[in-house]
Amino acid sequence: MVTCRWVVDRLAIYLAGELDPKLADKITAHLVRCGRCSRVAEQLGQTNSQLQDAFQEPIAVPSTLEGRVMAAVSKLPQPVPAPTPSRFGLPVKLAFAAGLILLGFGLGRVQWTARPEIDITSFTQDHRATEMATKPGTQLMSPSFIVYKPEPAGAELCGEQGCRIQSQPVVHLSYQWEGLTISLFELDARKIDLPRLRQQVFDGHCLLVGERGGYSFALWCTGTTHCVLMARTTPEKLLPLASAMIAKNATVGMKS
Amino acid sequence: MHELTDEVLARRAAAGQLECFEVLVTRHRARVYGLCYRMAGNPEDAEDWAQECFVRLYQQLGHYNPALPFTPWLVRVSSNTCLNLISARSRRRSLAPVGLSDELPSSDENSPAKVVLHRDEQARIEAAVQTLPPLLRQALVLRHQEELSFKELAEALDVPLQTAATRVRRALQQVRERLLKGSE
Numbered sequence: 001m002v003t004c005r006w007v008v009d010r011l012a013i014y015l016a017g018e019l020d021p022k023l024a025d026k027i028t029a030h031l032v033r034c035g036r037c038s039r040v041a042e043q044l045g046q047t048n049s050q051l052q053d054a055f056q057e058p059i060a061v062p063s064t065l066e067g068r069v070m071a072a073v074s075k076l077p078q079p080v081p082a083p084t085p086s087r088f089g090l091p092v093k094l095a096f097a098a099g100l101i102l103l104g105f106g107l108g109r110v111q112w113t114a115r116p117e118i119d120i121t122s123f124t125q126d127h128r129a130t131e132m133a134t135k136p137g138t139q140l141m142s143p144s145f146i147v148y149k150p151e152p153a154g155a156e157l158c159g160e161q162g163c164r165i166q167s168q169p170v171v172h173l174s175y176q177w178e179g180l181t182i183s184l185f186e187l188d189a190r191k192i193d194l195p196r197l198r199q200q201v202f203d204g205h206c207l208l209v210g211e212r213g214g215y216s217f218a219l220w221c222t223g224t225t226h227c228v229l230m231a232r233t234t235p236e237k238l239l240p241l242a243s244a245m246i247a248k249n250a251t252v253g254m255k256s
Numbered sequence: 257m258h259e260l261t262d263e264v265l266a267r268r269a270a271a272g273q274l275e276c277f278e279v280l281v282t283r284h285r286a287r288v289y290g291l292c293y294r295m296a297g298n299p300e301d302a303e304d305w306a307q308e309c310f311v312r313l314y315q316q317l318g319h320y321n322p323a324l325p326f327t328p329w330l331v332r333v334s335s336n337t338c339l340n341l342i343s344a345r346s347r348r349r350s351l352a353p354v355g356l357s358d359e360l361p362s363s364d365e366n367s368p369a370k371v372v373l374h375r376d377e378q379a380r381i382e383a384a385v386q387t388l389p390p391l392l393r394q395a396l397v398l399r400h401q402e403e404l405s406f407k408e409l410a411e412a413l414d415v416p417l418q419t420a421a422t423r424v425r426r427a428l429q430q431v432r433e434r435l436l437k438g439s440e
Contacts, residue, residue, distance in 0.1 A: 009418065012425040013406050044425065047432040054381040055400040061289045062303050069281050069310040070274075078272045079317040171323055188321045224321045 002026050007037050015045050117195045118187070120210055120217045120228060122165050127183040127215070127230055130159070130174045148186055148225055149173060152244035155182065168192055177231075177241060184245065185228040194219050194226055200235075203243040209235045218242035262326035270317035277317075281310055284327075287402075288334050294397040295338040296345075297386040305341050309334040331402055332412050335394050342390045384434035388427055395423035396431070 007030050013019045014027045031038045151157050155177040163170050168187050175182040197208035197219065208219040216238045218229045229242050257265075257279055269277035285306070292305035313333050320329055385393060398404050398412055410420040 009422055009425070012428065013417075013421045016406060018406050043432055044428050047428045047435070050377075050381060050435075051385075051396070051400050051428070051431065054378055055294070057378060059286075059290045059293050061286050062299070065285055065289060065303055065306055066278070066281055068303070068307050069285075070278055072307060072311050073277060073314045074274060076311070076314060079270050079315060169323060186323055188323050190321065224319075225323060 002030050004037050008040055011041050011044055115193045117193045121212050123185050123228055126163055126172055130183055131181040150245035180231045180233055182231045187226045189221055189224050189226045202239045205243050205246045207242055263322045266317060266320055266326050267322045277314055284330055290401055291334050292338055294401050305338055309337045312337045335398055339390050339394055380438055384431045387434050388430055392423050392427040396427035399424050
C-alpha cells in the first residue's frame with residue numbers, strides 16, 4: 001500500500017532517478033494526487049540542488065598537508081596484516097562460537113560461519129571460456145588490479161581479467177602449463193568461505209582438494225585472498241602446480 | 257611508480273614501501289581534505305583530520321584487500337575517522353569559508369555584489385550542514401562531495417539502501433529547516 005510515509009521515505013532515491021521503475025511509477029502517481037508529498041518532493045529537490053552547487057565550490061588543500069602526513073607516518077611501524085580467516089584449524093573463538101551454537105540449537109547441522117561458501121563448480125563456466133580463448137601469448141582483458149600473480153617455472157601466464165562469480169568480484173588469471181589451460185581465481189576471503197573439501201598437505205602446504213565433472217580443484221588461503229586453482233586434469237597432477245604457486249608468491253605488479 | 261594503480265601502491269605500501277604511500281597521499285589529498293573540510297566545517301580542523309585520516313589509512317593497510325577497488329575503501333575509512341573525530345572534538349566552530357578558492361568566476365556578468373551574496377549563501381549552507389547529527393552529515397557529505405549513487409553510499413556506510421536514503425532525506429530536510437530559520 002502506497003502511503004505518504006512510504007513515499008516520503010523514498011523521495012531522495014526517487015528524485016535521484018535511482019529507484020526501481022515500478023516503484024517510481026507508484027510514487028509519481030501518488031505525487032500527482034497528493035499536494036503535501038508533492039511539496040515535500042519539491043522542497044527536497046530545491047535543497048538538493050542548493051547543496052549540489054555548494055559542494056561544487058573548490059576547496060584549497062593546504063600545501064603543508066603532505067609533509068605533515070609523511071612525517072607522522074614515517075614514525076609508525078609497518079602495517080600489520082589482518083589475521084587469516086582460516087578454516088584449516090580451530091581457533092579458540094570459533095570453538096567458543098561453535099559451543100554457543102550447539103547450546104542454542106542443539107545437535108544437528110552447525111554452520112561455522114555466516115559467510116557463504118565457494119561453490120567450486122560455479123567457476124567452471126569462466127574456466128571453459130578461457131580454455132576456448134587461451135593460447136600462449138593470448139592477452140585477455142586486463143583488470144585494473146592484480147592481487148597475487150604467481151608465475152611458477154613451466155607455467156606461462158596468458159591472461160588476466162576481472163569478473164564476478166557468486167556475486168563476488170574475482171580476479172581470474174589463466175595459464176598454459178604442460179599443455180593444459182589452468183585457471184587461478186582469487187576472491188576476498190572476508191566475504192566468502194572455502195568449501196568443505198578434502199584437506200591435503202602437499203610439500204608442507206595445506207590445501208583443499210576436490211574433483212567435479214572432469215575438473216580438479218585446489219584451494220588455499222593467502223592473507224585476505226582465497227585462491228581457487230582448476231584445470232581439466234587429476235588432483236595429483238594439479239597439486240604440484242598449486243604448491244609451486246604458493247611457494248612463488250610473486251610481488252604484485254602490472255603487466256607492461 | 258606514478259603509473260602504478262592505487263591497488264598496487266597500497267599493496268606495496270603495506271609491505272613497507274613508504275614511497276608508495278606517499279604517491280597515494282599525493283593522489284588523494286584533495287579528496288580526503290575535501291571530505292574532512294565538509295565534515296569538520298573549518299580549515300584548521302580539516303587539515304588535522306586529513307592527517308589523522310591518512311595515518312589511519314596507513315595503519316589499516318594490512319586490512320585492505322587489493323582485489324577490491326582502493327578509492328571506496330579510502331572513502332569509507334576517512335569518513336568513519338571523521339565521525340570519530342566529530343565526537344571527540346570541542347564545540348568550537350569556525351564557519352568562515354576561508355578554504356574556498358579565492359579565484360573570482362571568470363564571467364564578466366558577476367559583479368562584486370553577486371560574489372559576496374554567493375559567498376554568504378555558501379557560508380549559510382556550510383553552517384547548516386555543520387548542524388547535522390554526525391551520521392546524517394556523513395551521508396550527505398559522501399553523497400554530494402564524493403557524488404556517490406545511493407547504492408554506493410549504502411556500501412560505503414555499510415547500511416541497507418533504504419537506510420542510506422533515509423539519512424540523506426532527513427539531512428536534506430534538516431538543512432532546509434536550518435536555512436529557512438537563518439533567513440527569518
